[in-house]
Amino acid sequence: MKMNFKKELQLKDSSQDCRTAVCCNICKSEKLSPLFYKDGYQIVVCNDCSLVFVNPRLHENCLKEIYQSETFENLKISESLERYRLRLKLFEFYAGIGRILDIGCAQGEFLQVAKESGWETYGIEPSNDACKIAQNRVGSNIIQSTAEDIEFQKNYFNVVTMFDVIEHLVDPQKVINKIKDLLIPSGLLVIETPNLQSKTAHRIGVKWSNLQPKGHLYYFDDYTLPTLLAGSGYSIIQVFRGGETRPLKLINNLKIGINSRKGRFLYYCLSGILNTIRRIQGTEAMTVYAQKNDQRV
Structure with missing residues (x-):
């Protein structure tokens, strides 16, 4: 069913003038069906490829303002050290040790461990507060920017990571394509995101804690995310649940x-x-x- 949400939805909060309607990010279809209505936002599913996303959603400029002003406390990372080190061993196993870019690096905890493990580290973080903390931890290779605006030379990174980031992106496909240009041939892209096919999501539906439509714009599962990546020129190595x-x-x-x-x-x-x-x-x-x-x- 094709829906014109600009006309049909009655937006009920103060951000209604900062919204924009979009088509499916994977297949560009406009055949959408409503799934949920939460916190004043409509969440829809694409009838052609099953991607779930917020539509209409906050405009890119509004989202940038939110993320740039987000504040962070300087957290300790001792509890995550082992997992970070094991992850880096997996990255080395698949792509070799070299340059790594963490998109949405927050306070740079992961990159700090990567640097100590011999990687040449780079990070992108939209929050001014978090970016300063990360720069103090890791160095000047941390840049305050959004994923959509990243600029590095082509064929530069062995590994690019996005942990709990892709669900926030305005245009995931655009970012995925940009990353492909930045990776060396056979370079590794690692994406972690909430799983829409989780039992909790199925059981409680609209009450699922990861259903946060103001900031979580896309909701992937182990079909739609590999579909997005394969269509952008990647080979899927593994989907870990x-x-x-x-x-x-x-x-x-x-x-x-x-x-x-x-x-x-x-x-x-x-x-x-x-x-x-x-x-x-x-x-x-x-x-x-x-x-x-x-x-x-």
């Missing part, structure tokens, strides 16, 4: 290197088993590892 570092932690406990033949075999087996279990459990988050397809440059 929560805790992608758990298999590597088990291998480390056995004192087996992941780069050995036995280590690689165990890693792929354990990842498959745990992913199957988590698919049944319906975990809240998913992490997609995607590789830039080789191409002549």
Whole structure:
């Protein structure tokens, strides 16, 4: 069913003059059906590719103002150290150690660990407050900017990460394409985002805590996110349903290197088993590892 939300929706809050209607970001379809109405925002599903998103939503300029003024406390990172280090080992396994760009790097906790582990680190963060904290932690390679406005030389990064970022983007497809240009051939893109197919999301629907339409503009699952990436020139390596570092932690406990033949075999087996279990459990988050397809440059 094609809907003209500009005409049909009665916007009920003070931000109604800062809204814009959009088509589907994956397939550009305008055939949309309503799913939820929450906090004054309509959440719709694309009838052609099943992408779920807010429509109409806050205009890009309004969102920039919100994110630039967001404040952060300088948090300690000790509880996340092990997970960060294991993640970096996985990145090295898939793409080799080198340059890494964290989009939406917040206070730079992850990049601090990456720098200490030998990576050349870069970060993008829209919040002025968080950007200053990250610069103090990591250095001048932290830039205050949005993902849509990033500018680096082509074929520069081994790895680009977006942790809990893609759901906030105004134009995910545009950003995904930009990142492809920044990655070296066979470079790695890692995206973590809430999973719309989680059991909690299905059970409580509009009350799901990740359903935050003012800032969460898109809601992906393990079909729509790989579809977006594949259509933009990436090969999907793995879709993890929560805790992608758990298999590597088990291998480390056995004192087996992941780069050995036995280590690689165990890693792929354990990842498959745990992913199957988590698919049944319906975990809240998913992490997609995607590789830039080789191409002549």
